[in-house]
């Protein structure tokens with residue numbers, strides 16, 4: 001199996017000690033391509049650095065809604081600059097988080113809309129974090145208008161909401177929670193996502209798949225999510241790997257690179 005982890009935070013300090021080992025385990029598990037996602041300026045710059053230093057790594061840069069209250073106009077200009085770097089393939093993660101409410105909601109909505117406009121100008125797909133905020137996410141997306149590409153990261157909503165996002169040109173990325181023994185809604189969502197819009201991700205170091213819950217997540221564990229989806233859809237795991245990898249290339253406009261794995 002050859003997999004693309006479309007959302008991980010290898011730029012997080014959780015990997016400071018053992019980044020090389022984590023990468024080796026990802027490689028051994030067939031996770032040959034990874035998108036490292038930023039959430040503020042420092043983590044976005046760190047993501048670019050990792051992407052520049054490692055084959056198969058790409059970067060996304062952006063301001064998480066938690067940061068909204070702290071982001072200045074200068075920060076947004078710097079973001080535009082970062083988006084021009086060669087291995088930067090998306091703007092994210094951006095969105096709204098009404099669960100933690102770390103920044104005022106109006107400020108979150110403003111920053112979300114500003115970053116959508118930047119993505120539009122720079123012609124980059126967006127990676128969207130939505131927590132207890134689907135109605136407002138949809139509203140801001142619709143107001144932003146136009147045809148954009150993007151990803152609903154670690155999707156956890158209903159089938160109906162998924163349809164609305166699909167209509168807005170979004171890909172649906174499924175993470176570790178699909179493996180949880182109490183997951184009921186997510187398997188139903190997986191069955192309804194059109195083949196061409198399905199992505200998989202780990203969101204490492206968070207959302208570790210079953211039965212490894214409780215420990216730090218890492219890209220190698222993406223295999224468990226791929227296997228669970230192949231069970232749900234009753235298709236060969238290879239097919240899920242190929243499909244989601246090809247979708248990632250399309251979504252992020254990446255040219256496939258030569259296979260370097262050892263699984264034949």
Ligand SMILES: [Zn+2]
Pocket residue numbers: 007009037093203
């Ligand atoms: Zn994330």
